[in-house]
Amino acid sequence: xxxxxxxxxxxxxxxxxxxxxxxxxxxxxxxxxxxxxxxxxxxxxxxxxxxxxxxxxxxxxxxxxxxxxxxxxxxxxxxxxxxxxxxxxxxxxxxxxxxxxxxxxxxxxxxxxxxxxxx
Numbered sequence: 001x002x003x004x005x006x007x008x009x010x011x012x013x014x015x016x017x018x019x020x021x022x023x024x025x026x027x028x029x030x031x032x033x034x035x036x037x038x039x040x041x042x043x044x045x046x047x048x049x050x051x052x053x054x055x056x057x058x059x060x061x062x063x064x065x066x067x068x069x070x071x072x073x074x075x076x077x078x079x080x081x082x083x084x085x086x087x088x089x090x091x092x093x094x095x096x097x098x099x100x101x102x103x104x105x106x107x108x109x110x111x112x113x114x115x116x117x118x119x
Contacts, residue, residue, distance in 0.1 A: 002026055002108055006095050009113030012085055016117070020080040022095030022110050027076070031101035034078040036069060038091035038115075045094070049080060053100070062088075085117045 008020040020036070031053045039045040049069035050058045057069055068081040078095060095110035 002028055004095050004097065004108050004110040006093070006110040006113040009093065009115045011116045011118065013119050014086060014117055016085050017081070017083045018085065018115060020082065020093055020095075020113060020115075022078045022097075024076045024097070024108075028097055028108070029099040029101055032097050032099045034069070034071060035096040035098070036078075036080045037094045037096060038089075039094070039112075040091040043091075048093070051078070082115070085115075087117050089115060090117050091115060 003025040005023050005025070006020065008018060010018065012018050033050065033052050035050050036048045037045050038048050046060065048060050048063055049067055051069045051071055059067060066082065066084045070079050070081070071077070080093070082089065092112040092114055094112045097108045099106050
């Protein structure tokens, strides 16, 4: 049974940085796509960043140039480096992994970690 455990959230001042990590309890699969989402109170859950099995990355326009998603397959982790943080980045951040191989297709979600950007 795979579990995703998120860490690294907290309170930071505007302009500061945080690094979020998502660790899988075991082997997640051979081919998978990882995402970070975020959800602010009263708002929809939005996709923040994606990294594919081949290492290609995409970002929401609101975080381009400030956030970086990465994978460390040896350590079975996905990370989100967040720099130049703004108050509007405040949200609960969720790690998500979509497994393509081995079948069956399946998704895993972390429990969420709170990020608060405030002075």
